[in-house]
Amino acid sequence: MARELTIKVLRYDPQQKSNGSVKAYFQEYKIKEADSMTIYLALTQIRETLDAGLSFDFVCRAGICGSCAMMINGRPKLACRTLTKDLPNEIILLPLPTFNLIKDLSVNTGVWMDAMSKRVESWIHSSKEIDIANIEEPVEPEVADAVFELDRCIECGCCVAGCGTKLIKEDFVGAVGLNRVARFECDPHDERTIDDYYELVGDDNGIFGCMTLLGCEDTCPKHLPLQNKIAYMRRKLATVQGS
Amino acid sequence: MKIKYCDALVIGGGLAGLRAAVAAAQKGLSTTVLSLVPVKRSHSAAAQGGMQASLGNAKMSEGDNEDVHFTDTVKGSDWGCDQEVARMFVTTAPKAIRELASWGVPWTRIKRGNHEAVINTKRTTIFEDNDKHGLINSRDFGGTKKWRTCYTSDATGHTMLFAVANESLRLNVNIEDRKEAIALIHHENRCYGAIVRDLITGEIAAYVSKGTLIATGGYGRIYEITTNAVICEGIGTAIALETGIAKLGNMEAVQFHPTPLFPSGILLTEGCRGDGGVLRDKDGHRFMPDYEPEKKDLASRDVVSRRMMEHMRKGKGVESPYGTHLWLDISILGREHIEKNLRDVQEICEYFAGIDPADEGRKGWAPVHPMQHYSMGGIRTKPTGESPTLKGLFSAGEAACWDMHGFNRLGGNSVSETVVAGMIVGNYFADFCIENQIDIKTEIIEKFVFEKEAYMKELVSKDTGEDVFRIKNRMKRIMQEYVGIFRDGEGLEKAVSELEQLYVKSKNVAVKNKQLSANPELEEAYRVPMMLKVALCVAKGALDRTESRGAHTREDYPKRDDANWLKRTLTSWKEGDLMPTVEYEPLDIMKMEIPPGFRGYGAKGNLIENPQSAIRQQEVDEIREKMESEGKDRYEIQEALMPFELQSEYKRVNIRLGDK
Ligand SMILES: Cc1cc2nc3c(=O)[nH]c(=O)nc-3n(C[C@H](O)[C@H](O)[C@H](O)COP(=O)(O)OP(=O)(O)OC[C@H]3O[C@@H](n4cnc5c(N)ncnc54)[C@H](O)[C@@H]3O)c2cc1C
Ligand code: SF4
Ligand code: SF4
Ligand code: FES
Numbered sequence: 042m043a044r045e046l047t048i049k050v051l052r053y054d055p056q057q058k059s060n061g062s063v064k065a066y067f068q069e070y071k072i073k074e075a076d077s078m079t080i081y082l083a084l085t086q087i088r089e090t091l092d093a094g095l096s097f098d099f100v101c102r103a104g105i106c107g108s109c110a111m112m113i114n115g116r117p118k119l120a121c122r123t124l125t126k127d128l129p130n131e132i133i134l135l136p137l138p139t140f141n142l143i144k145d146l147s148v149n150t151g152v153w154m155d156a157m158s159k160r161v162e163s164w165i166h167s168s169k170e171i172d173i174a175n176i177e178e179p180v181e182p183e184v185a186d187a188v189f190e191l192d193r194c195i196e197c198g199c200c201v202a203g204c205g206t207k208l209i210k211e212d213f214v215g216a217v218g219l220n221r222v223a224r225f226e227c228d229p230h231d232e233r234t235i236d237d238y239y240e241l242v243g244d245d246n247g248i249f250g251c252m253t254l255l256g257c258e259d260t261c262p263k264h265l266p267l268q269n270k271i272a273y274m275r276r277k278l279a280t281v282q283g284s
Numbered sequence: 285m286k287i288k289y290c291d292a293l294v295i296g297g298g299l300a301g302l303r304a305a306v307a308a309a310q311k312g313l314s315t316t317v318l319s320l321v322p323v324k325r326s327h328s329a330a331a332q333g334g335m336q337a338s339l340g341n342a343k344m345s346e347g348d349n350e351d352v353h354f355t356d357t358v359k360g361s362d363w364g365c366d367q368e369v370a371r372m373f374v375t376t377a378p379k380a381i382r383e384l385a386s387w388g389v390p391w392t393r394i395k396r397g398n399h400e401a402v403i404n405t406k407r408t409t410i411f412e413d414n415d416k417h418g419l420i421n422s423r424d425f426g427g428t429k430k431w432r433t434c435y436t437s438d439a440t441g442h443t444m445l446f447a448v449a450n451e452s453l454r455l456n457v458n459i460e461d462r463k464e465a466i467a468l469i470h471h472e473n474r475c476y477g478a479i480v481r482d483l484i485t486g487e488i489a490a491y492v493s494k495g496t497l498i499a500t501g502g503y504g505r506i507y508e509i510t511t512n513a514v515i516c517e518g519i520g521t522a523i524a525l526e527t528g529i530a531k532l533g534n535m536e537a538v539q540f541h542p543t544p545l546f547p548s549g550i551l552l553t554e555g556c557r558g559d560g561g562v563l564r565d566k567d568g569h570r571f572m573p574d575y576e577p578e579k580k581d582l583a584s585r586d587v588v589s590r591r592m593m594e595h596m597r598k599g600k601g602v603e604s605p606y607g608t609h610l611w612l613d614i615s616i617l618g619r620e621h622i623e624k625n626l627r628d629v630q631e632i633c634e635y636f637a638g639i640d641p642a643d644e645g646r647k648g649w650a651p652v653h654p655m656q657h658y659s660m661g662g663i664r665t666k667p668t669g670e671s672p673t674l675k676g677l678f679s680a681g682e683a684a685c686w687d688m689h690g691f692n693r694l695g696g697n698s699v700s701e702t703v704v705a706g707m708i709v710g711n712y713f714a715d716f717c718i719e720n721q722i723d724i725k726t727e728i729i730e731k732f733v734f735e736k737e738a739y740m741k742e743l744v745s746k747d748t749g750e751d752v753f754r755i756k757n758r759m760k761r762i763m764q765e766y767v768g769i770f771r772d773g774e775g776l777e778k779a780v781s782e783l784e785q786l787y788v789k790s791k792n793v794a795v796k797n798k799q800l801s802a803n804p805e806l807e808e809a810y811r812v813p814m815m816l817k818v819a820l821c822v823a824k825g826a827l828d829r830t831e832s833r834g835a836h837t838r839e840d841y842p843k844r845d846d847a848n849w850l851k852r853t854l855t856s857w858k859e860g861d862l863m864p865t866v867e868y869e870p871l872d873i874m875k876m877e878i879p880p881g882f883r884g885y886g887a888k889g890n891l892i893e894n895p896q897s898a899i900r901q902q903e904v905d906e907i908r909e910k911m912e913s914e915g916k917d918r919y920e921i922q923e924a925l926m927p928f929e930l931q932s933e934y935k936r937v938n939i940r941l942g943d944k
Contacts, residue, residue, distance in 0.1 A: 042628055077636070088804060088805075093797050094796070094805060095804070099332045100513045102513070102514060103550040104631065105628065106326075108321060108323075124635070138352060143462075143866060151323075151462070151578075155453065158453050164387070164453065167386070171382070173379040173386070177385045179418025182392070182417075185391060186390075188388075189390040189439075189443065196322070230386060270365045
C-alpha cells in the first residue's frame, strides 16, 4: 500500500511585508506516495493540484545544478534527489537558512554566490598572452584531476547552511569560498601566490574564522574534501601570517 | 516606470549567452545578462559527455582536423545544415577549447604510456606517446570518425559554465538573475531590448539596448518526457516569434536521445556508449549490431533512437509498471573506469534508479528509453547570428537556428556550438552594438511596458476560467504522442488541431493566486500560451514536411526527399493568428562543399535524389583533383570549394602536434 505523506512546508512571503498581517506559518499537505518519488515530484504535484502559489526552486531535477537545496527534516539537502521512501511519513521542509528568503522554500543563493566568487576572485589570474590557435599548455593529468575534484562544487549552499560560523558571522566566506581558493591554488594556470590568497581570505571572515566543526563536509552533496582542503589552506596561510 | 539602458543586452546566461557577453565586455561595452536562475544553474551545467573540437591529440584522434569534423557534422545533419556555418564552427572549435583551458577548465588530460579502453566490448590497450602527455584528451561519441569529444570526467558542462561565468564576473558583466524577458521591444523592424519581469518582485521594466542577443536555450519542456531542465520552456524563442517579424527555423527538427534513464528522464550521457557501454534487450542481447553493423551502438542519435523503438515494437523491450524500456550496460567498463570517468552517471543511477551501474551483469544495467533531448530549431539567423528580418536581434546557442546541426545534432557538438557561437556571433553582435545607437522614442518603450503591466493585472483578475496546469500537461501529452520519434500525417493533423484549441483556451486562464510578485502560477499563465505557439510551430512544420530527414521521421514518407525538401522551414506568427505562417528557404546545392549523398545508415535507396547533387559532386571532384595535382594544400582547396567569412582571429590555422 502506498503511504500517505504529510508534507509540512514553512510558508512566508517577504514580498508582502508591507502588509503587516503576513506571518510565517506551517502549511500541511497530504499526498499519496508514488514509487521512486522525490521531493521534486512531491512538490510539483502539490503545486499542480493543491496549492498553485507555493514557491520553490528546481532546475535540472537531477542533482547537478545546485538549485534545490533546502532543509529536509532538519538537514540541508538537494531536494531533487532526495527520495521520499528514505524519509518518515512526516516530512518537514524549510528554506535554506542564512540566504535571503524570496518566498516559501525559495532563497536567493545566486546573489550571494556571485558576491563570493567576486570576493575570492574566482577566475584564473595569469599574465601570459595565450595564442588560442596554438597547442595548449600541457598539464599533468593528476593535477588536472585534482583541480577537477575541487571544481565540482555546484554552489548549492548546503555547506553554508550547515555552518555554525556562518550563523554567527554574516560575512564569513564559507566552505564554498574556501574551497574555491583551494581550487585555484592548485591550478597551474593561476599565477597567484600564497600571499595573494592571504589578501583575499587571510582573516576571521575567511580561513581563520572556520572552527573546523565539519558541518560543511557532512552536508556537501558532491562529497568535496572540504575539511582537508580548509586545513591545508589554513596551514599554508598561517605561514604567511607568521612571516 | 523603470527603464534600464545598456550597450549590449544578452537574454540567457547559459554557455552561449555568457560567452557572447564576454565578447561584448571585451570590447568595452556595458553588458547585461538576464537569466531565470543564477547563471551557473543554467541548463548548460547539465551537459555531461563533452565538447567536440578536432585537436587530434590522443592516439585515437590522430589525423583529426577541421575537414573531418566538418564532414561528420554535415553528414550528421542529414545535409540539412548550413555548410558555411558548419565551416565557421569547425574552424573555431579548437580555439574555443584552448581558450577554455586557459580560463581554467580542468580538461581531462592524456597520460603517456599504455592504458585500457573498451572498444566494441573488447578490452583494448592504447599507447600514448611521450609528446602527447598532458595535452587535452578526448573520447568517442556517436557519428564521429575520430575520438573528438573533449571532457572533464562527466561534468563537462558544469566546468565549462563555471569558467565562462567566472570570466564574465571578472569582466564586470552585469548579471541579473531571476529576471525574465517576456517581450522584445521593437520598432520599424529593429530590436531595442526587452520587457523584463522581475521574478521576485513582479516588477515590469524595460531593458533598452543597442543590440539584443537571445541565448535562452531549447524548448524541450513542451514535451512530456524530456532530459531538459525544467526551465527549458522556449520563452526566449517565443518572444522572438511574437514580434511577428523574426522567424524560427526548422522547428520540427527535434532530437531524441537514446539513453535517458527510464522513467525519470534524467540523462545518462552518450559518453556511456562512447566509452564502450552497450544497449541490451529483454534477453540481454546486444541488438544494435544487428541493425547497424558498422557503427553499432555509436550510430547517430536519431538512428539509435529509432532502432531502439523498432526493437521494442518487435516485443524485445523490457516490460515494467511504467511501460517498456531497454537496458544500458556500462558494467563491462569496469568499476574503476566508472568511478573515475562516469561518476555522475553512477550517482544518477544510484539516486534515481536504485542501482549501481558498476555492478556486474544484469544487476548493474540501467533502464533507458529514448526521450526528447535537443532543439535543433530555433530563432533563424544569418551566419553573423543576426536575424535576417529583425535588425539588431541576434541569437546564439540552442535557442538559435544558426544552423550547423540541420536535422540532427551530433553529441558534443552543442556545448561546442554554444561557446563557438558565443565567440563568433558574440563578436558580430558587439560590433553591431558599437556601430548603432539607441534611437527609439521613450513613448514607444512605455507603450510596451504598460501593455505588459496591464496584461499581468488582467491575468490575476479573472475569477473563472481554465486551469493552466491542465492545459500545459495536455500540450505535453500531445507533443509526446503525436510529434515524437515516429510521426505520421494523421497524428500530426490531430496534434495541430488540438494544440490550436488549447491555444485558444490558454487565453482564458484563471489564476487562483492573485498576487503580482513571486507567483509561480502567474508565470505559468503567461508562459503557457507562448509555449503553445512554439509547439504549434513544431507540429505544423512536421505536418507539412512530407519526408524523413535526420530526427524528423515520417512513417508515411520514409524517404529523404532532396528533390523537394532540401530547404529550411521558416515559421513566423502574425498577431492575432491561431496558426504560424510557414515558408521555406532553399539550401543551395551548387554552393555546397559536400553535396548531398548517402549518410551511411539503413538502405541506400531510401533517398530521392536531387539531380543537382551529381552535377555539384562532379564539379567538386574536378576542382579537388586539379588543385591537388597543382600541389595546393587543404586550406586552399577548401577555400576554392566553398569560401566562408569568419573573423580573421578565428580563421587562423589551428596548430596541432606534428605540424610545422
Ligand atoms: C542532460 C543533458 C546533457 C547534455 N550533454 C551534452 C554534452 O555532453 N555535449 C553537448 O555538446 N551537449 C550536451 N547537451 C546539450 C547542451 O547542454 C545544450 O544544448 C547547451 O548547453 C545549451 O546552452 P545554451 O547556452 O544555448 O542555453 P542554456 O544553458 O539552456 O541557457 C539558457 C539560459 O537562458 C535563460 N533564460 C531562458 N529563458 C529566459 C527568459 N525568458 N528570460 C531571461 N532568461 C532566460 C536561462 O535562465 C539560462 O540562463 C546536453 C543536454 C542535456 C539536456
Ligand atoms: S568546518 Fe569551517 S566552513 Fe565547515 S562548517 Fe565548520 S566552520 Fe563552517
Ligand atoms: S562545497 Fe559542496 S555543499 Fe558547498 S556549495 Fe559546493 S557543492 Fe554545495
Ligand atoms: S534541481 Fe538541480 S540539483 Fe536539484
